[in-house]
Amino acid sequence: MTPLAPDPDVLRGLRLFAGLDAAALAETVRSAQTQRVEKGATIFSQGDPATLCHALIDGRVKIVQTGADGQQMVVRYIGPGEMFGTAAVFAGGVYPADALAVADCVAIHWSAAAMGVLMERHPRVAMNALDIVGRRLQEVQTRLREVSTERVERRVAHALLRLARQAGRRVEGGVEIDFPLSRQDIAEMTGTTLHTVSRILSGWEAQGIVEGGRQQVTIRRPHALVAIAEDLPRPLPPA
Template identity: 50%
Template sequence: MAKVDTSLVAHLPLFAGFKTEDLEEILREARSARYPKNSAIFEQGADAHGFFLLLHGHVRAAKTTPTGEQIVVRYVAPGETFGLAMALGLTQYPATATAVDDSVVLIWPTAAWPRLVERFPSLASGTLQTVGARLQESHTRILEMSTQQVEQRVAHALLRLAKQSGKKLDHGIEIDFPISRQDIAQMTGTTLHTVSRILSGWEQQGLVESGRQRIILRDPHRIVTLAERNPDSGPA
């Protein structure tokens, strides 16, 4: 079991205000693991054996229906926690987590959570805020799906991804992990076909540059305009 350096996590909001020795105590309970690109981290419905902190890479959390359709719940960026099932009172993971890039995580065993929370109550409050933020995002997403057209939703999704995991280039912002049309469709409640058509259109207008599992926002500002555009304002 590798020793984990506190410097890796000390700057995270969740651990803000912790003393180095406390951090060490917390990290002592965790082990680290590496997941190669496209490998499963845990499966929806499996017993929640632990909770995770992503150190490197990118992870997709997806939910599957009984009939096999999938949606992407979220993409996890480095520094974020995931697989918190047990803290939320579940015994099984409600979604499947997959590494979309070579990824490194810290894993705490489920059993460690009650102990840690008792010892460090602020962990619970901190996690509460994290989960609260995710709840807000979910509500925003529901609002968007209820009131906006597909093009606007895709615009919002890309902007969010760019903000969370965008790499600045001189000619735009690149989303810093492999993401397919299908993935975007599953984030926005549409089909890969429609996403493809939209991106093709945007590409022609110079808004984006994209290829196989790769998207660069060339003109973020105009995409913001698109995202906020009232559907019936202005001509075609």
């Protein structure tokens, strides 16, 4: 990890700093540090004291929680412009998960103390953070309901649609999820096994709904996936 001087223009685009004027933005820049992180590196580890708030500028970060029994769950993928590790800093404890760079990344961080000062001086920053953490809470509650009550096929459909909204790139004939995503990753996002995910995706591939490579997923017929996720009558496959 190489510290760099942060670029003021980059911070303007973060939701955390929405509504700040130029002087306030300049303050956020002065207390920030930029770092480059290579693909495969760990940015923080589960159980470490939560001392830094992070924002991702470029790349992709996977947040993974491991249980006492060694079983892993993908908490979420972080894309450019998103915060990570922030809730833990303000809940005042340890990071509840690992943050792993799944691509080469550029990230910015603030110490907990520096972020506290920014929030005291600019309550808008604290209120933006509350908006961000509040939306995540709602999203995780929805996932919890899905895992608790829905059959696995619907959960996998919901997970792929969420990733497409968050990190979808329009390509010819579909929407590609724009980062390396294995079937094991999907299993760890939806509370099921690799075997079950493989069976479901193979079925969907045969119906032309998705197309997958080893670490890559393209959604060919998003409407069909929505129908599965919402338990609607399925549209007919193309003739």
